[in-house]
Amino acid sequence: xxxEPQLGGRLCICVxxxxxxxxxxxxxIACSRARQGQRVAVVTIDPAPRLAQALGFDELSxxxxxxxxxxxxWAMRLxxxxxxxxxxxxxxxxxxxxxxxxxxxxxxxxxxAVAGSQxxxxxxxxxxxxxxxxxxxxxxxxPPSRNAxxxxxxxxxxxxxxxxxxxxxxxxxxxxxSRVASRASAPLLGVLGRLTGTGVLREITAFFVAIxxxxxxxxxRAAAVEALxxxxxxxxxxxxxxxxxxxxxxxxxxxxxxxxxxxxAALVVNRVxxxxxxxxxxxxxxxxxxxxxxxLVGESxxxxxxxxxxxxxxxARLRDAFEGLETVVIPELAGELEDLAALDRLAFxxxxxxxxxxxxxxxxxx
Amino acid sequence: xxxxxxxxxxxxxxxxxxxxxxxxxxxGKGGVGRSTLAAAIGLLAARRGLRAIVVEVSGRGxxxxxxxxxxxxxxxxxLAPGLWTLDVDPRQALEEYLRDQLPxxxxxxxxxxxxxxxxxxxxxxxLRELLTIGKVWELAQHRRRSAAAQDYDVVLVxxxxxxxxxxxxxAPRTFADAAAAGPIARQSRRIAATLADRGLxxxxxxxxxxxxxxxxxxxLRRTLxxxxxxxxxxxxxxxxxxxxxxxxxxxxxxRTRLDDPAREALAAAIAEETLARAHQAQLRRLPxxxxxxxxxxxxxxxxxxxxxxxxxAVA
Numbered sequence: 206x207x208x209e210p211q212l213g214g215r216l217c218i219c220v221x222x223x224x225x226x227x228x229x230x231x232x233x234i235a236c237s238r239a240r241q242g243q244r245v246a247v248v249t250i251d252p253a254p255r256l257a258q259a260l261g262f263d264e265l266s267x268x269x270x271x272x273x274x275x276x277x278x279w280a281m282r283l284x285x286x287x288x289x290x291x292x293x294x295x296x297x298x299x300x301x302x303x304x305x306x307x308x309x310x311x312x313x314x315x316x317x318a319v320a321g322s323q324x325x326x327x328x329x330x331x332x333x334x335x336x337x338x339x340x341x342x343x344x345x346x347x348p349p350s351r352n353a354x355x356x357x358x359x360x361x362x363x364x365x366x367x368x369x370x371x372x373x374x375x376x377x378x379x380x381x382x383s384r385v386a387s388r389a390s391a392p393l394l395g396v397l398g399r400l401t402g403t404g405v406l407r408e409i410t411a412f413f414v415a416i417x418x419x420x421x422x423x424x425x426r427a428a429a430v431e432a433l434x435x436x437x438x439x440x441x442x443x444x445x446x447x448x449x450x451x452x453x454x455x456x457x458x459x460x461x462x463x464x465x466x467x468x469x470a471a472l473v474v475n476r477v478x479x480x481x482x483x484x485x486x487x488x489x490x491x492x493x494x495x496x497x498x499x500x501l502v503g504e505s506x507x508x509x510x511x512x513x514x515x516x517x518x519x520x521a522r523l524r525d526a527f528e529g530l531e532t533v534v535i536p537e538l539a540g541e542l543e544d545l546a547a548l549d550r551l552a553f554x555x556x557x558x559x560x561x562x563x564x565x566x567x568x569x570x571x
Numbered sequence: 572x573x574x575x576x577x578x579x580x581x582x583x584x585x586x587x588x589x590x591x592x593x594x595x596x597x598x599g600k601g602g603v604g605r606s607t608l609a610a611a612i613g614l615l616a617a618r619r620g621l622r623a624i625v626v627e628v629s630g631r632g633x634x635x636x637x638x639x640x641x642x643x644x645x646x647x648x649x650l651a652p653g654l655w656t657l658d659v660d661p662r663q664a665l666e667e668y669l670r671d672q673l674p675x676x677x678x679x680x681x682x683x684x685x686x687x688x689x690x691x692x693x694x695x696x697x698l699r700e701l702l703t704i705g706k707v708w709e710l711a712q713h714r715r716r717s718a719a720a721q722d723y724d725v726v727l728v729x730x731x732x733x734x735x736x737x738x739x740x741x742a743p744r745t746f747a748d749a750a751a752a753g754p755i756a757r758q759s760r761r762i763a764a765t766l767a768d769r770g771l772x773x774x775x776x777x778x779x780x781x782x783x784x785x786x787x788x789x790x791l792r793r794t795l796x797x798x799x800x801x802x803x804x805x806x807x808x809x810x811x812x813x814x815x816x817x818x819x820x821x822x823x824x825x826r827t828r829l830d831d832p833a834r835e836a837l838a839a840a841i842a843e844e845t846l847a848r849a850h851q852a853q854l855r856r857l858p859x860x861x862x863x864x865x866x867x868x869x870x871x872x873x874x875x876x877x878x879x880x881x882x883x884a885v886a
Contacts, residue, residue, distance in 0.1 A: 223732045224602015251734065253783035310749050349601045349732050408749050449869040450606070450633055481839055485832035493823045493833055501811050502820070505840040511867040518869075542783075 211238060212533065212555055213470035214440035215342045216335060216433075220462070221444035222454045223349030226475040228252050229542055230444050230535075231346040232260065232280070233551035239276030240552070243341040246279045246334055250327060250346045257282075259544050274545055279340070288326035296422035306415035310408050324348055325430075331439075332430045440470035443527075447477050447519030456526045471531040473555070474520055478537050480513035481506070589801055589886040590616050592773040593711045594726050594765065596740070597803075599777035600787050601732040604805040606633035607870055608777055608863070609729040610656075611878035612886050617653030618879065621724040624655040624710055628703050628731055628739070632658055637870060647721060655721060657710070661699045664706040700735075700742035701759065708762045733791055740766060775801040775885075778857065780808075780850035785857060792858070801885040804860035808847040817844045861885050 212234055219231040228249050235247035246269055249256065257265045257280075260272045265282035272278040290307055297303035306312065324347070331345050416423070433439060441462055445455035455472075462469055484490075484506040490499035524532060535554045542548065589595045589612065597605045597612075609625045616623035624647065625634050635642035638650045645660035709715065711726040730736035743766065747759035766772050776799050778788040792799050812820065824837040854860055863881055866874050 222601065224600060254786055255783050446602070450636065451602070453636065454631055454633075482832075482835045484836050489831075489833045490836060493827070493837070494819055498812075498816055498819060501816070502836050502840040505811060505843045506836045508867050509839050509843070515868055 211241065212473075212531075213344075213442050214438050214468070216331065216436075216439045217342065217344045217442055217470065218331070218347060218434075218439060219345065219442050219444055219473075220347050220458065221349075222446075222451050222458070225444050225446045225451060227349070227444045228256055228346045229548070229551065230442070230473055230475060230555075231344050232256060233548050233555055234442070235278055235280070235344040236274065236545070236548050237552035237556050238342055238344070239272075239274060239278035242276060244277040244279075244339070245342050245344065246281065246340045247344045248281055248283055248327070248330055248334070248346060250283045250348050252282055252346075255542060259542050259548055261545065272545075283327055283330055283346075285326040288330055292326075292329060292423070292426065293416065293419065296419040296426075298418050302415055302418060306412060306419075309412040309415065312412050325427075328430045328434060329426065332426075332433050335433060434467065437468055440468045442471050442473055443469065444473045444475055445523060447474055447516040447523070449515070449519055452519045452522050455523065459527065469530055471533060472523065472527045473533045473535065474523060475535045476537045477520060477534050478509070478512040478516045480510050480517070587770070587773070587800070589773045589775055590619065590621065590725055592725070592769075592771055592800075594707070594728065594772040595886075596728045596730050596736070596772070596774050597777055598730050598733060598736050598774060598791060600779075600784050603777045603779045603784055605777045606729045607637065607875070608803055608805060608878065608882070609727045610634050610637050610650075611875045612882055613654045613656075613727050614651065614875055615879040615882055615886055616725050616727070617651060620653070622653055622655070622722065623725045623727060624657060624721070624723045625650075625727045625729060626707055626710065627656070627658040627729045628707075629729070630658060630660075634658075634729065637875065638872070655723070659703050659706045661702045661706075664702040667709075668702060668705065697738070697742050697745060700739050701746055701755075704739050704742055704762060704766075705758065708765060711765070733787060737794065769798070769800070773800040774798060775803060777803045777805055778860070779806045780804055780853035782853060785853050788857065799858070802857050802860045803863060803882070803885070804854055804857060805863045806865040807850050807854065807862050808843060808865050810847045810851065812840070812844045812847070817841070817848075820844065 217231075217234060219227050219234070221227050228251075231249060232247055232252075235245045238245045249265060252265055254264060257263065260280050261274075262270060262280070265280055267281060267284040267287050269279035269281040272280050293306050294303050297306065327345060327347055331343060334340060334343050443455060443459050443462070445451055459469065459472075484503055487499060487503070490502055493499070494502065520534065533555055535551060538547070538550060542551075595612065597609045599605050606625075606627065613623045613625040627634055630644055632642040632644070634656045635648060635650065640648065640650060642648050642656060642658055644658045645663040647655050647657045649655050707726060707728055710723055713722055715722060730739060743759040743762040746755055747763050774795065776788050776791060778784045788802065820837055820841050824834065824841060827834040827837065854862065861882070861884055863878060866878075868874065
């Protein structure tokens, strides 16, 4: 499809620790694909307003919007609550069921924020976009998971829950909340009642009763989503920074992906500080800017090199752990992401392949 | 070893310090250094003779790693005299809760290990958050669940990234409102009351001086109705050069030939000065930030101690 080799497959899922620039890297990968002639969608999660602005929007919406750039790039943000709402709405048998599920207090207040819902709705969105077939390729940003398995397990967890057994047990008890006080014969219900008190139990039960009729639909969707993640077309790009704390997290994360037999496409190490030429002899600088300033410049160079050395150590550790995997190194770029041009600069590093894997460093413009 | 510049913090702070509270939450975007600062405040607390515990909810074990240790999820670990750490395991918190609520240990264990129950618990929106914050709250009680448990003076929470952190802080209120009566209602109300009490609970935000992080912090501050007891601006590049210096550097750089051995050093200094100036511009957007330096080496105990000293201004 594209003339140049691209980073990752048709579906590209960017994963990694929080704060490494995953969203930005996802956007840059999408930019680069669009420039190569693909019709691309990039799905971001909680993008910084500045990324939206860089793409030319005040904010991204949950509907794909076309970015004014070379090629056909569509950007959207994931709205986990809306995605789950839409899913439930589409599976509900009738208006009443839909309303009861969506207006449930516990669901309403917490569905958008709980662990797992972002993860699940991210892959659910990927599935939906893939099925609609509107795009040649889709780049997905993911929530900053503590654990790769949170993300991968989300469909499976939902599927296990919705396989019916648990729900049948809950629902078959009928007016659950009223029974628990008097009949502790079913230990599960007794415990739930005891633990939660009537109000919460009523809300939780009401929610599960409401979605009871959707069990099969939800389970089928969860199974399809999981199958998509395991499809060879779904490739994972691991994004990391070279900072020591992040490096260990990245390595653990990737080990989980490999163990789950998912397809790792590349490692992107973002914001790497680079060393420069050694400081010149003191006299040279002093002649130019005087003794005091020369000493300060010396300190400045020293700090730059210390940062570079620390990052080089992190990078070496990553290369060691990811031996055999294509690795792209993006240097710390001066300035912040302000516009599409900045995103394009980033995309440039992602395209310098296969040469980029031998990095060193494409040098940064002064 | 990189040198650490003592930053110029001019802000005078009135009011309670972080360590006067029993619960201190460190909030902020991913990657800004919450764990490091939580550990540094913990060291400071321990040095003041308090018994402190740094709580993670990430399952990552970042805090023990700073001390060259390997943590075990769910186990309280002593890192230094007076300083402990715990990575909360929601599953274990659930089991503890069951044991508290159920008369028979055997029954609690049976229920706790029931897969069906596990699914219900995992699928119930917000329950994981409630159990996690419940465990944090329990750590902050002078009368712990078991008599043998450590008694802590202060609990420092390395909260998850902003969205999840709000879910964590909100969970008790939501459950308290939804539950009319019963143990969850009772306990949720007690936890919510502790979190709402500014004499007991401090909220501190960690931010790096970059526009995206500052944007997020300002949004967080609005969400919290301005309730932030400290803003910790982390990894700020030191202002090494005055405005006059910056001009002199640029002039010298412009005069050097491309092959001048000094040229790259000057460019590095100019890049640093530009970044420091950008950081200062971001700092001006923040409400009374405590400025903490960028540390260029991997963080070890010496760096944590330096940070602890600086944090003494607000903690």
